[in-house]
Amino acid sequence: MTKQNVVVSDCTSPIGKVRLAASNSGLFSPIPETLASLDGRLIAISKKKPIKRLETGGARVNAWVDSMRDSSPTRTKSTPSLPEREGKSSWILRHPSALENFEQIISASKGKQIVMFLDYDGTLSPIVEDPDQAFMSMEMREAVRDVARYFPTAIVSGRCRDKVYNFVRLEELFYAGSHGMDIKGPSKHPKSDKGNQELIFEAASEFLTMIDEVYKALINEISSIPGAKVENNKFCLAVHFRCVDEKRWAALAKQVRVVISVYPKLKLTQGRKVLEIRPTVKWDKGKALEFLLESLGYANSNDVLPIYIGDDQTDEDAFKVLRHNGKGFGILVSRVAKETNASYSLQEPSEVKEFLRLLVEHERGCKL
Structure with a gap:
């Protein structure tokens, strides 16, 4: 069949632009209602708070450095940690292993379409010192x-x-980069036989x-700090301090x-060993999840079970959405107990791979 894409919708909102292209009637349906309500329902005010402004006072600086230290996956918190307050066993009871409770998850998916959402760094690939070397294994790629092949699947990353x-x-x-601000769907999804489609969404064009200007300024400004890297x-921009001596963090x-002090439209947030500069648009990974579900035709549907697997603070926005609507599960990838809105947990990428394989094996068994 000759591919002849026709633009169905090309609209601009105060915070972004969506273009939906399709031939015939496909996996995506036109979503003018979504676009008309971007500032209302989909683009609700984000509850994620940016890091407090850094001031020259010693207390402020120390608080900032403590926050940076907490983001390290190999360090325990300088303040009383979650395990110290309630005990690791109590945390596991509230966020049990997704592997050990796999049948419970499968039971909840009966009669529903599973849609998979996966973070990348720390979830599909290990956290490494050089972000450019964060390659996933061939076994993980095969699992994804x-x-x-069985479920609509999206990678949602800060990259x-x-x-x-x-x-x-x-x-x-589906790929949602820049914390969901840059989304593109496949031209043809294997679960659909209704033609070719393409979804493109940009939330902060x-x-x-401005981002390019700040990128150049940051490269010049932090060049004196060994190990610091701007991506x-x-x-959005990421300032990695994985290889920076802790004495230089402040x-x-x-x-x-x-x-960034001269750019009031940008905000500073923090992830695992990274400081992130993002536009102050009301958009995050949780909004990206909602947008993709609606694009797939599952807005306000009881026939879908979204599963989001992630390891970072930015993934909490997606976990919150799933916990709030009660129609899916967040799975936190972490070796340590920490505050989270996820329902289940996995310890490392190897367990994520095993969980994905179990999903595939179960679905194949259902097809026999």
């Missing part, structure tokens, strides 16, 4: 490919969408020039704050 795609290289997936993720944080 197999999952996508630039193109970078994530270069790591994963599976055309049948007007910030591209341009198109709609200086790094101050320099980053100085650079």
Whole structure:
């Protein structure tokens, strides 16, 4: 069949642009209602709070450094940790292993379409010192490919969408980069035989020039700090301090704050060993999850079971959405107990791979 894409909708909202292209009637349906309500339902005010402004006072600096230390996956918190307050066993009871409770998850999926959402770093690949070397294993890629054969599957990452795609290289997936601000769907999903479709969504196009300016300024500003690295993720920036001596963290944080202080439309948040600069648009991974579900035709549907697996603070926005609507499960990837809105837990990427394989094996068994 000749591919003849016709633009169904090309609309611009105060925070982004959506383009939906299709031939025939496909997996995606036109969503003018979604676009008309972006500032209302889908683009609700984010509850995620940016890191407090850094001031020169010693207490402020120490608090900032403590926060940076807490983000390290190999360090325990300087303040009383969650296990110390309630005990690891209590935390496990509230966030049990997704592997040990796999049958419970499968039971909840009966009569429903599973839709998979996967973070990348720390979830599909290990956390490594050099972000450019965060390659997933061939076994993990095969597991993700197999999952996508049975379930709509999206990679939702803080990375630039193109970078994530270069790591994963599976055309049948949905890719949501820059914390969901840059989304693109596959031209043809294996679960659909209704034609070819393409979904493109950009939540912060007007910030591209500003982000580029700040990127250049940051490279110049932090060049004196060994190990610091700035990553341009198109709609946001990441300042990695995985390889920075802890004694230099305060200086790094101050320099980053100085650079963005003249950009009131940008905010500073924090992830695992990374400071992130993002536009102050009301969009995050939770909004991206909602947008993709609606694009797939599952808005307000009781016939879908979204499963979101992630390891970072930014994934909590998606976990909150699933916990709030009660129609899916968040799975936190973490070796340590910490505050989370996830329902289940896995300890490391190898367990994520095993969980994905179990899903595939179960679905194959149902098809026999």
